């Protein structure tokens with residue numbers, strides 16, 4: 617993970633933000649989603665390179681996504697800053713979840729031009 621962000625030559629701040637978001641999303645997949653996978657890919661949009669992570673689990677899913685995104689909301693009596701925090705730390709954030717089927721979170725950080 618660190619090797620990828622280093623290879624793409626993000627700025628130090630963008631790199632730290634992305635790694636922090638990834639750690640929160642990975643933790644969520646483990647703690648709430650009964651484990652899962654992370655796929656990593658280099659992507660291109662309008663000639664700009666970025667790094668995209670897709671976290672996928674087949675856990676219980678999130679019934680109320682808007683509520684789950686609110687800082688301080690947690691069903692695990694923890695900080696509840698993971699999802700909202702991750703969204704603020706990355707350039708692109710997308711969350712799809714179906715109760716009973718699982719959760720997919722896609723985040724992308726774009727390289728400086």
Ligand SMILES: Nc1ncnc2c1ncn2[C@@H]1O[C@H](COP(=O)(O)OP(=O)(O)O)[C@@H](O)[C@H]1O
Nearest residue numbers: 644648649684690691694695696697698699719
């Ligand atoms: N992958 C997931 N599968 C199921 N529920 C999730 C997942 N990720 C987050 N959630 C739900 O969203 C809530 C908020 O997540 P988060 O902001 O990371 O806080 P925390 O992990 O501290 O509870 C969690 O308490 C949980 O109910």
Ligand SMILES: [Mg+2]
Nearest residue numbers: 640644698699
């Ligand atoms: Mg969390």
